[in-house]
Amino acid sequence: MKKLPLTFKDMLPINKALANQTRIEILHLLSEKPHNVNELAEKLNLPFSTTASHVNKLEEVDLIITELVPGRGTQKVSAINYDRIVIDLFNNEEQTGGYELTMNVDIGDFLDCYAVPHCGIVGEDAYIGAQDDPRAFFEPERKYAELIYFADGYIEYKLPNRIPYGHKAKEIHFSAELCSEAPNYKLDWPSDLTLAINDQETGTWTSPGDFGGERGSLTPDWWRTNLTQYGLLKQWKVNAEGSFIDNEKVSDVTIDDLHLSELPYIAFKIGIKDDAVNKGGMNLFGKKFGNYEQGIEVHIKYE
Known part of the structure; x- marks a missing residue:
C-alpha cells in the first residue's frame, strides 16, 4: 500500500470521488481485504452495474487498483491503493522557501551513552547520581540533566522522523553548547568532538579547552567557579x-548519505572517537547551564 502526499491539483478529482457514501463503503470493504465486483455488489446489496460504475470512478483517481487474477476463470479483483492520503492545501509551484522542522532536545533524553570517569550528570540544583560513576548515566532522573560531562566516551540520541511522507530533506542543522572536559577546568585542553548522524560522520570540531573561572550567564550559583562554567x-x-561546521566545509558527506527518507528515526551521536588525536573529554550544556539557553536544537529543511 502506498503512503504519498497529494498535490493541490489532485484535490478536486479525489474529493469528487470521495463525495459518495457508496464509494466510501467500498473503500472501507477493500481496506479489510481485496474483493471482486460481485463480492462488493453482494455486500452492498447493489446491482452489479452500479457497483462496477463506482469501482471505475475510484480506479480513475488511483484510490484503488484492479488486477486480473486466476480463479474460476480470470476475474478482476480490486484492492485499496492508499492507506494514508495527505493533501497539501497550497500550490507547490508557488512555494520557494520550502519547509522547516525544528526539534528542541533536552540533553538528558539520550538513548545510549558510554562515559569514562571523570564523569557526571548535573541537574539544575544538584548532581544526579554519584560523581565519577558511569552508572549515574542510567538513572531515571537523567532526563533532568542540565550538564553532562565525561573524560572520554559519547552520547547518542534518537528523534522521531517527522519529515512528511514523499518529501525530501534538503538540509539538517544541529547546534549545541560544548567544550572539553578537564579536571576542574583548563582553558588549554583540546578535544576532538565528532558528530555522527545515522551512523555517518559529519565532521569533527576540536574544542580548544574547558572553560571556567568566570561564571556562565546561566550557570547556577551553587556550582563552584573552579569547575566548568560554559562552552561554545x-x-x-x-x-x-x-x-559543514560553523559554515566551513569539513566533509563530503551529503544529505543523501544520511538516508533521512528511509528511517523512522533520526539518530545522532556526539563524542570522542577511539582514534581521536585529542582525547580531552566533553561537556554538553542544557538550558540552565552555560551561556546559551538551549539544549540541543535540530532543524530540518525539506521540499
Missing part, C-alpha cells in the same frame, strides 16, 4: 553540498 555554541550542517 557549535553548529553542524549537512546539505547537498556536503557537511
Whole structure:
C-alpha cells in the first residue's frame, strides 16, 4: 500500500470521488481485504452495474487498483491503493522557501551513552547520581540533566522522523553548547568532538579547552567557579553540498548519505572517537547551564 502526499491539483478529482457514501463503503470493504465486483455488489446489496460504475470512478483517481487474477476463470479483483492520503492545501509551484522542522532536545533524553570517569550528570540544583560513576548515566532522573560531562566516551540520541511522507530533506542543522572536559577546568585542553548522524560522520570540531573561572550567564550559583562554567555554541550542517561546521566545509558527506527518507528515526551521536588525536573529554550544556539557553536544537529543511 502506498503512503504519498497529494498535490493541490489532485484535490478536486479525489474529493469528487470521495463525495459518495457508496464509494466510501467500498473503500472501507477493500481496506479489510481485496474483493471482486460481485463480492462488493453482494455486500452492498447493489446491482452489479452500479457497483462496477463506482469501482471505475475510484480506479480513475488511483484510490484503488484492479488486477486480473486466476480463479474460476480470470476475474478482476480490486484492492485499496492508499492507506494514508495527505493533501497539501497550497500550490507547490508557488512555494520557494520550502519547509522547516525544528526539534528542541533536552540533553538528558539520550538513548545510549558510554562515559569514562571523570564523569557526571548535573541537574539544575544538584548532581544526579554519584560523581565519577558511569552508572549515574542510567538513572531515571537523567532526563533532568542540565550538564553532562565525561573524560572520554559519547552520547547518542534518537528523534522521531517527522519529515512528511514523499518529501525530501534538503538540509539538517544541529547546534549545541560544548567544550572539553578537564579536571576542574583548563582553558588549554583540546578535544576532538565528532558528530555522527545515522551512523555517518559529519565532521569533527576540536574544542580548544574547558572553560571556567568566570561564571556562565546561566550557570547556577551553587556550582563552584573552579569547575566548568560554559562552552561554545557549535553548529553542524549537512546539505547537498556536503557537511559543514560553523559554515566551513569539513566533509563530503551529503544529505543523501544520511538516508533521512528511509528511517523512522533520526539518530545522532556526539563524542570522542577511539582514534581521536585529542582525547580531552566533553561537556554538553542544557538550558540552565552555560551561556546559551538551549539544549540541543535540530532543524530540518525539506521540499
